[in-house]
Amino acid sequence: MKMNFDSKKILVIEDQAIIRETIKHILYSLGVRHIVEAGTGVNGIVEMRRSQFDIVLCDYNLGDGKNGQQVLEEAKHFKLLSFNAVFIMITVEQSKNMVLSALDCKPDDYLIKPFNRLQLSTRIERCIVRKEYLASIEREIDIGNIYQAIQNCEKLLQQGNKKTRLHVLKIRADLALVIRDFKAAKKIYQEILQERDIPWAKLGMIVIVFFDGNYEQAVESLQQFIGQYPMMLEAYDWLAKSYEALGNNEEALITLNLAIDLSPQTILRQQRLALLADKTENIEVAKKAYKAAVNLGKHSVYGSSSDFSGLAKAHLKSNSAGDALKILNDMNKCFFNDPDSRLRAAILEIEIQKAKNNGVVAQKPYEKAFKLNEQFGKQIARELRLEMAKISHLSGASEMTDEILADLIKTNIDDKYFIGEIDKMCNAFIGDNYANDLIGRIKQELVDINNEGVNLFKEGRIKDALAIFEDAVEKMPNNQAITLSLLKIIIHDLKTSKPDPKKTMLVQSYINKAIKIGVPHDQIGSIQLELDKIQYQNPLTQKS
Incomplete structure (x- = not known):
């Protein structure tokens, strides 16, 4: 059955006017009536912000500015495309790097230029049929x-x-x-x-081995898998993670480099490589990766001031304070309103001035850093706050150090990796037992909060118990135990009171959040089942 394109709204993003006209001509011949065109990636994003499109046809190479990969990344990041919209990437060449880069950001399909009417219509129809069939899931x-x-x-x-x-x-x-x-x-x-024998199923089995903590087996299996499927980039990412979990950062570095050789345009992988190179003190690789991330970040939604900061610090390690200062100036031009970036710039300035043995001048960025920390506090990224804790300790502001670290531990107590980073920083700059003592005290404080809320619940003081846990969740949004306790109490309240659609929606939002913060299925699955039963028994509580 021939598909009716009359109602479809299509955006064509292509930098060459003659090719845009050719694509539009093909679309009109298919019965399309609503076509919007954009000559740059930036204009394509502007059009997606203005209105919803059913289909986006986007060239990968868009001249200067955003490329197609960066357009799709931004569209996904800001949810500029509806769950059932189709995004087809168009490339001009079939080189391995180009195709892998196009596929790395997971478009719905891709086309190689030149293409004809039948090829375009077939790809679009195939995508639309698939999207419509999977709509209930994707929604x-x-x-x-x-x-x-x-x-x-x-x-x-x-x-x-x-x-x-x-x-x-x-x-x-x-x-x-x-x-x-x-x-x-x-x-x-x-x-x-x-x-x-399907590759993604084989890789899935290996991923489960990784999550089971069998990292050596995961490494061995992933090496074999990559030997069999060398173009499957996701496998390189898992192999790097497996090496990191074993503490073999050098091999992780080599693995990520191999993936980047295959698909150099993916900024998130460049950023991971840069951080890993920093860890291993491989300054030259760190410089190269940070520089790539900075260049890609100019047109990417994932561009970050931390890439500039990392590059500047790599130059400081090479005794190039002048280069670091130049990068700091570039960073300030690119990121001047963001609180994270402003604090990062102040901290970087401290380090540059120290490297130049200019202690008097360094006092001003110290004051700036303290002021920004006081002004924005918890809004600042956790890694940056940890760095701020180090600086405040080294400058003698021990009260601020304790306050920052206590809050970071409370908020991230279930994140073993980040708690490990706190422990490393404290051991290096404060004292061997400082972090352990602080973590122990905070864990006991969390147990006390949980016990208080549970005891109030057992006494039948449901509102008081909810108030305790709601306050705790607001202060510690990533704490698994507190979130679970709150969920159990709200579920009990729902089961013993009149149907309440607002409470039902609240429980579902907390369940969704619990999944995001890493609460495993065996703890959260039963709560979801209870909520489903409540919704089934009380149709009024079901979402419209």
């Missing part, structure tokens, strides 16, 4: 309702559509990994691999 993923998305996957699988079965199973397994239901994910991957 829930888009708003963060992962458990509902899983239920919708199961409904589609029950229909027995052989053509779509594998695609839906992949989504179902990916969602199982998101909620850390590794048992369900493993079952799906095993079922698929018994039928045929």
